[in-house]
Amino acid sequence: MEELSQSLIKTLQNKIKDVISEKRYIHSLGVQYTAASLAMIYDVDILRAEIAGILHDSAKALSDKEILKECKKLDLSVSEVEKQAPSNLLHAKVGAVYAKRKYDIDDEEIISAIRWHTTGKPEMSTLEKIIFVADYIEPGRKMITGLTEVRKVAFTDIDKAVYLELHNTITYLEEKNSNTFKSMDEHTLEAYKYYKNIVENK
Ligand SMILES: [Fe+2]
Numbered sequence: 001m002e003e004l005s006q007s008l009i010k011t012l013q014n015k016i017k018d019v020i021s022e023k024r025y026i027h028s029l030g031v032q033y034t035a036a037s038l039a040m041i042y043d044v045d046i047l048r049a050e051i052a053g054i055l056h057d058s059a060k061a062l063s064d065k066e067i068l069k070e071c072k073k074l075d076l077s078v079s080e081v082e083k084q085a086p087s088n089l090l091h092a093k094v095g096a097v098y099a100k101r102k103y104d105i106d107d108e109e110i111i112s113a114i115r116w117h118t119t120g121k122p123e124m125s126t127l128e129k130i131i132f133v134a135d136y137i138e139p140g141r142k143m144i145t146g147l148t149e150v151r152k153v154a155f156t157d158i159d160k161a162v163y164l165e166l167h168n169t170i171t172y173l174e175e176k177n178s179n180t181f182k183s184m185d186e187h188t189l190e191a192y193k194y195y196k197n198i199v200e201n202k
C-alpha cells in the first residue's frame with residue numbers, strides 16, 4: 001500500500017512537471033511536503049494532503065485569456081471579480097476540474113481543497129485549511145510581512161493561521177488597491193469574517 005501511494009505521488013509529480021514552470025513545480029513540491037507535515041499534526045490522511053498539494057496549481061500556467069476560454073469550455077461560471085484577475089482566481093476552479101478529469105482523482109475532499117486554495121471560504125474542512133495554509137507558508141515562499149508568524153502558528157492552531165493569512169492578504173490588497181472590496185473575491189471576505197470570529201471566541 002505504501003509503495004503504491006509513493007508511486008502515485010511520483011506519477012503525479014512527473015505529470016505536473018510537464019505542465020507548469022520549474023519555479024512553480026518547486027513551489028508545488030513545497031506545498032506537497034508542507035501539507036504532509038500539517039496532515040501529520042491534524043490527523044488528516046497524509047497521502048490525500050500530498051496529492052492536493054502537488055496538484056493545486058496544475059492550471060496556473062494558463063494565461064488570463066486561456067483560462068477564460070477554458071472556463072467557457074468547461075462550463076464554469078466566472079464572476080465580475082474573477083474577470084478582473086482571471087488566472088489568479090480561476091486557476092483554482094479549473095485546477096479542481098483538472099484534478100478530476102486529467103489526473104483521475106475522485107476524492108471530493110481533495111478536489112474541494114484545490115478549489116478553495118486561493119480564496120479560502122468559511123467552514124473549510126481540515127484538508128482545505130491545510131492546503132490553503134501550506135500554499136502560503138511553504139519554504140520557497142518569498143518573505144513577506146507576517147509570514148514568519150503564520151508559519152509558527154500553522155503547526156499549533158490552523159484556524160488562527162487561516163485567519164492571519166486572510167488578514168495579511170486583505171491588508172496587502174488594500175495597500176495595492178483602494179477599491180479592495182470591489183476587487184476582492186467575496187469568499188475571501190466571508191472567510192476572513194468567519195475565521196476572525198472563531199479566533200476571537202476561542
Ligand atoms: Fe494557486
Ligand SMILES: [Fe+2]
Pocket residue numbers: 027031056057135
Ligand atoms: Fe500555489
